[in-house]
Amino acid sequence: MKEYRYVGKPEIRIDGKEKVSGAAIYTDDINFGPDLLYAFIVESPHAHAMINSIDTSEAEKYPEVLAVVTGKDFPYKFGLYMQDRFIFAQDRVRFIGEQVAAVVARNPKAAKAAAKLVKVDYTEIPAVIDQMEAVKEGSDLLHEDLENYNHVPWFFPKPKTNIAHWRKIRKGETQKGFDEADYILEDTYDVPRYAHCAIEYHAATGLCDKSGRLTIWASSQSPHTQRHLFAEALKPLGFTHKDVRVIAPHVGGGFGSKAGVTMEILAAAIATKVKGHPVRIMWSREQEFYNTYQRLGVKTFLKIGVKKNGKITALDHKIYWDAGAYVEYGANVVNAVGLSAIGPYNIENASIDSICVYTNLPPGGAYRGFGYSEFLFGLESHMTRIANHLGIDPIEIRRVNAIREGDKTAYGANMNPNGLLKAIDAVEKEIEWHKEFKSSDPNKVIGKGFSLLWKAPAMPPNASSSCFLKFNEDASINLLVSGMDIGQGYLTVMAQIAGEILGVPPSKIRTENPDTDRNPYEWQTVASHITWGSGNAVKKAALNARDQIFDLVVRTKHLPKDTLYLEDEKVKCTQNPNFELPLKDFVVDGIQMKDGTFKGGPILGKGTFLPEFSTAKSNPETGQGGHPNVHYTTGAAALILEIDKHTGKMKVLKAVEAIDAGKAINPDLVKGQIVGGLVQGLATVLYEDMRYDDKGRLLNPNFTDYKLPTAKDIPDKIVPIIIEVPQPDGPFGARGVGEHTMLPAAPMVANAVADGMKVRIKSMPVTAEKVVMAYLDKDK
Amino acid sequence: MKKISINLNGETRYVHVEPNDVLLDVLRDKLGIKSPKSGCERGDCGACAVLLNGKSVRSCLVLAVEVDGQEITTIEGLSKDGLTPLQESFIEHNAFQCGFCAPGVTISATELLNKNPHPSREEIKEAIAGNLCRCTGYESIIEAIEKVAKK
Incomplete structure (x- = not known):
């Protein structure tokens, strides 16, 4: 394999010093001066109600209140994939916490006090909390005019039902496949909702100045998409894209919650009503829980048929999503899973129904893993159960069925090159799968669990990235991109890619957080596509800059272009070892000729990337025919779990995860993703879940009752393993890994519990209580 | 409003506070010290931790008036003479x-x-x-x- 100078090296994060010295500026750290206003939101106390009237008169009279706004001020819809929600509720609220009005005041205390004086008269109507109820014929409807909603062409809503989208896959002949099976396992699995819990809240400040310019500073994964959605929604007020600007400072964690548009549109809209004043809106921890996207809840019905040797003959996966009151983003989670709920397996006959159901709970949306954690819990539990039934090793059954390059995906496209089998081998060895583990404590048992993982970026086929690259006088570089470093190390990795091509160390490359006025377009920092997509744009910009450099040297020094190369911040020549031209001598000032004139000028690289082979066009009844996913990233994981037989208390003694990064541009950061993501995944299975009462009220919207793991709750040992089977169209062969790292956590815990305690937990989370109760009931 | 003094990162700072102002908000909004962050408003997350006379406290759980005449250190103060x-x-x-x-x-x-x-x-x-x-x-x-x- 080619040895690189900066790519593949554990470079120090270029934002490291900023973040440990306190210099890093997050959205709420920006000073807006004494004219800053504060907005406080009036929220719906009902899961489903008609708004009869809103009386704002008392609130308006409260001292230091400048404005009170309601849905009447903004009768505008918005949405990423489907326009099904309004900026503020209009005549109806559909979940507890939905924004009904906002009070803007000189200080936060006045805004909050005045918000209590806004009188909203509601008539409650029946709420549907459970997706299995909501999907029934005759259920109360959330959106009567669903058929009139604008949406992307790959969604298939069912009018006069609560079904916002139904993704169907029909591959091969499923019934025939089941007829040929020696054994069929059929069961259901439940996964509740989860909260992202970035430690930084959502925060946005909007300023509509007197000239009509609208600027929003937001903690954001999606500055350009936000600008687009703000401009589209507020078009009736006269805004065009050039009038709207989004500035995105450092982000204190995203995990999908700060993708698309949620509360940020409130800052944009409210600012237009208090022109000339910056207006700040920041969620509280409670609001983080009940009025941002949540991970969707899901109930799956899974049926798999196999031959005696473990080879799968057919799969039928029916997946019902509790998608919440608005699915403008969440419906694409449903779509992504519909395309991929076959798992990382080569299955000839498969039927998948992924059904997006409206419920009167907060909107579901992107959450690290984008639906894959949810279906993998059932699928990977199922695979181990089938192996156990057949008397086959759980790893072996996965090897038998593992998808390989060129096999057909669920939608009929070819599977990309991948290191799935290598990952399986690496995990099997590192975890010592075939060794017997026994606890020295007679009260405790040891269980081993295994799981595969796979995931593709879920994005429109024309999601694109771009980059400008500017050289400075000393040959340091400013890279202008619009992806967000949400912690994954994006800025550093982009610097490594550009540095590799231009022979400039990443420490001399400045990659800044974006401002949509100055930085070129990026769709969003989601889908774990950014190393791949934005990385390709950066690579092209660097190659473009290199080309300009070489052309100038050819023109002025008369050396053949194909003999030139860049190293140590110099242009060098393979034919003439004595030729060395430092970049700093000419990348801005040009090269001086004998007659005193200069040739060249500032070197400015430009690169854009769009996956031109991707298409979402396919047969809606079968899902066959398109190429909606650009590629899949695969991997495997296992853990050793110690379980107390009397209390069910569990401790992860060792966890191993191997992921095929294609090429780890920065292995240290990839390992950081594996460890961090795995712990986040373990949190969803061992500690967290969102509890709602039957009225649709969230019972645990805080860190006291919704338990995040602390430093004391992590596994004794986590071994991250990087597999590298290059992605042919990735920068240096790289593909994304960020979300994938949490995917195998839940099924491998459930599999380890089954191994150690001989009980099968089929609903998440797998808590100590559930485990011990199942154990006590086992022999009854 | 009460005027209090804080030895903040080695410098004596004076500030007017309401009786119910919490230290975190005073540090961030009135004294310009932005490194302590708000992450939960109830002492669960630790993002707002500062040293009060050398001991760590959750600044979201401390009233500003309580630290009158005391010593507060944030990471702006720790790295005054270069990183530790x-x-x-x-x-x-x-x-x-x-x-x-x-x-x-x-x-x-x-x-x-x-x-x-x-x-x-x-x-x-x-x-x-x-x-x-x-x-x-x-x-x-x-x-x-x-x-x-x-x-």
């Missing part, structure tokens, strides 16, 4: 990802190392158990502190 060995170690280990919890973790770890320069891994975990980090799984943070503890 702990901060250098955090950089070297790529210990943080989004970085939002970094100031609070740094305060907790600084307090630990001040009273116990060579803590064990378990003592390190205990010391930062009140600081929630959603990105890293803590491993890289613990390793970075261990490295300093072994020196």
Whole structure:
């Protein structure tokens, strides 16, 4: 394999010093001066109600209140994939916490006090909390005019039902496949909702100045998409894209919650009503829980048929999503899973129904893993159960069925090159799968669990990235991109890619957080596509800059272009070892000729990337025919779990995860993703879940009752393993890994519990209580 | 409104506060010290940790009037004369990802190392158990502190 100078090296994060010295500026750290206003939101106390009237008169009279706004001020819809929600509720609220009005005041205390004086008269109507109820014929409807909603062409809503989208896959002949099976396992699995819990809240400040310019500073994964959605929604007020600007400072964690548009549109809209004043809106921890996207809840019905040797003959996966009151983003989670709920397996006959159901709970949306954690819990539990039934090793059954390059995906496209089998081998060895583990404590048992993982970026086929690259006088570089470093190390990795091509160390490359006025377009920092997509744009910009450099040297020094190369911040020549031209001598000032004139000028690289082979066009009844996913990233994981037989208390003694990064541009950061993501995944299975009462009220919207793991709750040992089977169209062969790292956590815990305690937990989370109760009931 | 004085990062600062103003808001909004962050408003997350007379406290749970005449240190103060060995170690280990919890973790770890320069891994975990980090799984943070503890 080619040895690189900066790519593949554990470079120090270029934002490291900023973040440990306190210099890093997050959205709420920006000073807006004494004219800053504060907005406080009036929220719906009902899961489903008609708004009869809103009386704002008392609130308006409260001292230091400048404005009170309601849905009447903004009768505008918005949405990423489907326009099904309004900026503020209009005549109806559909979940507890939905924004009904906002009070803007000189200080936060006045805004909050005045918000209590806004009188909203509601008539409650029946709420549907459970997706299995909501999907029934005759259920109360959330959106009567669903058929009139604008949406992307790959969604298939069912009018006069609560079904916002139904993704169907029909591959091969499923019934025939089941007829040929020696054994069929059929069961259901439940996964509740989860909260992202970035430690930084959502925060946005909007300023509509007197000239009509609208600027929003937001903690954001999606500055350009936000600008687009703000401009589209507020078009009736006269805004065009050039009038709207989004500035995105450092982000204190995203995990999908700060993708698309949620509360940020409130800052944009409210600012237009208090022109000339910056207006700040920041969620509280409670609001983080009940009025941002949540991970969707899901109930799956899974049926798999196999031959005696473990080879799968057919799969039928029916997946019902509790998608919440608005699915403008969440419906694409449903779509992504519909395309991929076959798992990382080569299955000839498969039927998948992924059904997006409206419920009167907060909107579901992107959450690290984008639906894959949810279906993998059932699928990977199922695979181990089938192996156990057949008397086959759980790893072996996965090897038998593992998808390989060129096999057909669920939608009929070819599977990309991948290191799935290598990952399986690496995990099997590192975890010592075939060794017997026994606890020295007679009260405790040891269980081993295994799981595969796979995931593709879920994005429109024309999601694109771009980059400008500017050289400075000393040959340091400013890279202008619009992806967000949400912690994954994006800025550093982009610097490594550009540095590799231009022979400039990443420490001399400045990659800044974006401002949509100055930085070129990026769709969003989601889908774990950014190393791949934005990385390709950066690579092209660097190659473009290199080309300009070489052309100038050819023109002025008369050396053949194909003999030139860049190293140590110099242009060098393979034919003439004595030729060395430092970049700093000419990348801005040009090269001086004998007659005193200069040739060249500032070197400015430009690169854009769009996956031109991707298409979402396919047969809606079968899902066959398109190429909606650009590629899949695969991997495997296992853990050793110690379980107390009397209390069910569990401790992860060792966890191993191997992921095929294609090429780890920065292995240290990839390992950081594996460890961090795995712990986040373990949190969803061992500690967290969102509890709602039957009225649709969230019972645990805080860190006291919704338990995040602390430093004391992590596994004794986590071994991250990087597999590298290059992605042919990735920068240096790289593909994304960020979300994938949490995917195998839940099924491998459930599999380890089954191994150690001989009980099968089929609903998440797998808590100590559930485990011990199942154990006590086992022999009854 | 009451005028209080705080020895803030080695400098005496005067500020007018309401009886119900919490220290975190006063530091951020009235004194311009932005490293302590708000992450839960109830002492669960530790992002707002500061040193009060050398001991870490959750500044979201302390009323500003209580610290009248006391000494407060934030990471702006810790790195006044350049980064500390702990901060250098955090950089070297790529210990943080989004970085939002970094100031609070740094305060907790600084307090630990001040009273116990060579803590064990378990003592390190205990010391930062009140600081929630959603990105890293803590491993890289613990390793970075261990490295300093072994020196």
